[in-house]
Amino acid sequence: MSSARLETKGLSKKFGALEVAREVNFRLEAGARHALIGPNGAGKTTFINLLTGALPPSRGSVLLEGEDVTTLAQAKRVKRGIARTFQINQLFRGLTVLENVCIPVSERMGVGGGMFRAAGRRAEVLDEAMRLIGILRLEDDAGRRIVELPYGRQRLVEIAIALGLAPRVLLLDEPAAGIPSAETHILLDAIASLPRDIAVLIIEHDMDLVFRFAERITVLVSGAIYAEGTPQEIAANRDVRAVYLGGALDA
Ligand SMILES: Nc1ncnc2c1ncn2[C@@H]1O[C@H](COP(=O)(O)OP(=O)(O)OP(=O)(O)O)[C@@H](O)[C@H]1O
Numbered sequence: 748m749s750s751a752r753l754e755t756k757g758l759s760k761k762f763g764a765l766e767v768a769r770e771v772n773f774r775l776e777a778g779a780r781h782a783l784i785g786p787n788g789a790g791k792t793t794f795i796n797l798l799t800g801a802l803p804p805s806r807g808s809v810l811l812e813g814e815d816v817t818t819l820a821q822a823k824r825v826k827r828g829i830a831r832t833f834q835i836n837q838l839f840r841g842l843t844v845l846e847n848v849c850i851p852v853s854e855r856m857g858v859g860g861g862m863f864r865a866a867g868r869r870a871e872v873l874d875e876a877m878r879l880i881g882i883l884r885l886e887d888d889a890g891r892r893i894v895e896l897p898y899g900r901q902r903l904v905e906i907a908i909a910l911g912l913a914p915r916v917l918l919l920d921e922p923a924a925g926i927p928s929a930e931t932h933i934l935l936d937a938i939a940s941l942p943r944d945i946a947v948l949i950i951e952h953d954m955d956l957v958f959r960f961a962e963r964i965t966v967l968v969s970g971a972i973y974a975e976g977t978p979q980e981i982a983a984n985r986d987v988r989a990v991y992l993g994g995a996l997d998a
């Protein structure tokens with residue numbers, strides 16, 4: 748089998764006696780539109796933290812395009828193309844949307860990420876940042892500071908920032924959380940319009956969004972893969988329905 752964009756082998760993590768990842772063998776294929784679902788506390792965020800290197804595993808390995816990155820520091824994995832957004836957003840709140848998005852873009856283009864405002868004056872940085880802002884339909888907010896934006900809009904800025912890194916893999920931890928339901932279509936359109944050379948893994952509790960976006964779904968329960976398949980297979984899986992989906996899909 749050819750190498751996946753991102754893969755885990757026997758990935759395990761313990762917090763004391765609590766096993767939050769159990770022998771997880773997972774493949775995120777090139778071009779993937781993949782969702783990771785499961786009940787609260789199943790270990791979804793922890794799994795992302797293991798993929799990004801925010802946490803070291805207790806056992807097992809993480810491979811990026813076939814190369815073992817298990818011991819690689821988080822910042823180096825970012826440079827290799829693993830980008831993520833957080834369940835709780837982390838933005839420079841006093842800076843504008845454009846300034847925030849210019850940071851990763853200027854860093855990637857090697858034009859001094861430390862000096863936000865100066866870096867932001869470079870035409871190629873500004874053009875690229877505005878292109879990303881456009882993907883998230885944030886053009887009208889480009890000059891506004893983060894603190895002035897509604898929370899849902901802030902979450903979209905986070906995605907623009909992650910895209911600023913030109914990632915090979917994009918990991919989205921509950922991107923729809925806090926976005927008013929009338930606006931989740933902006934998020935859905937944005938992630939649906941991402942180029943296929945970015946493999947996307949999304950953690951989401953909004954099943955409507957999951958089933959509209961994902962081409963493959965993995966169900967995590969108590970740190971272990973409980974089921975995996977196409978949306979049709981997952982929706983038809985009686986055990987998954989009983990354990991997690993409940994009545995959510997019983998139309
Ligand atoms: N740093 C930590 N130390 C100890 N326990 C932790 C730590 N981080 C997470 N946990 C525990 O690990 C388990 C999995 O947590 P995690 O946040 O990965 O779940 P989740 O699937 O993302 O849940 P949610 O859907 O609520 O976001 C939980 O029981 C949590 O309390």
Ligand SMILES: [Mg+2]
Nearest residue numbers: 791792793834
């Ligand atoms: Mg979580």
